[in-house]
Amino acid sequence: MRAVVFDQFGPPDVLRLAELPDPSAGPGQLRVRVQAAGVQPFDVGVRTGTMPWVQAAFPQQIGQEYAGIVDQVGEGVTGWAEGDEVLGSTMLNAVAEYVVVPAENAVRKPAELDFPSAAALVAASQTASGALLELKVAAGETLLVHAAAGSVGTIAVQLARLAGATVVGTAGPANHDYLRTLGALPVAYGDGLVERVRAVAPQGVDVALDAAGRGAIAASVELVADRDRIGTIVDDAAAAEYGTRVVRAGRSPQRLAEVVALAAAGKIVLPVRAYSVDDVVAAHEAVESGHGRGKVVVTL
Known part of the structure; x- marks a missing residue:
């Protein structure tokens, strides 16, 4: 073969x-x-x-x-x-x-x-669905997805929306319209991310899923009160540094x-x-x- x-x-x-x-x-x-x-x-x-x-x-x-x-x-x-x-x-x-x-x-x-x-x-299906289960994303909550236009992010956004959550997704500007079609509120990643998230989600953020790395956990701890509801699939070192979760449901x-x-x-x-x-x-x-x-x- x-x-x-x-x-x-x-x-x-x-x-x-x-x-x-x-x-x-x-x-x-x-x-x-x-x-x-x-x-x-x-x-x-x-x-x-x-x-x-x-x-x-x-x-x-x-x-x-x-x-x-x-x-x-x-x-x-x-x-x-x-x-x-x-x-x-x-x-x-x-x-x-x-x-x-x-x-x-x-x-x-x-x-x-x-x-x-x-x-x-x-x-993407197994990673995203398992992460949302571990982080206990529920109807009425607001979820922040870092790298929302990637494969795991794309599935996580849609599953969370089907579950009744509001979703904020980070991506480059070229993918913002795409995120809107998935039902997410898009924000650009990079400097000033925390302020941009607060602007589109004045109600606050309950839970965050990091599929990006590159400082996503540091931003998430400023936005989510409960660090046990911040999970990463890519940045074990940051999770250890900030006391957040590594989510690998298997x-x-x-x-x-x-x-x-x-x-x-x-x-x-x-x-x-x-x-x-x-x-x-x-x-x-x-x-x-x-x-x-x-x-x-x-x-x-």
């Missing part, structure tokens, strides 16, 4: 296409022919070697999010058949022609979603399925920036830049 690998830590151009042996589905597993795979900041960290707790074995595969078609069903698996369309999480092997996954972790792909849109939802096929159902019903949208697997270096460059809206995916 064709798969994206890297032989040393480094910039995006360490990635290359390689021929690897085809995997087979064992007991309790599905083999999926991948149609699209998400690219996320976690992948950048793995590729650059800045996540020492992730063990790499060169040539190392990459990718955590897949959408594709079941083409092999392992022994003892029920409820799945060859030809079923699925999506889900995996670990360091999604950007490949085939991926083998535990059957219980796969989520059925609705016909209303194409494969790139389905792959795009995998990590993977949940059930939570993923719930958001996927909302997307299939048109209640959640997530713009997709799709790259061919032959352009995987450009896809990683796009994610590493930290700019752009929505989600980067690689199509196979």
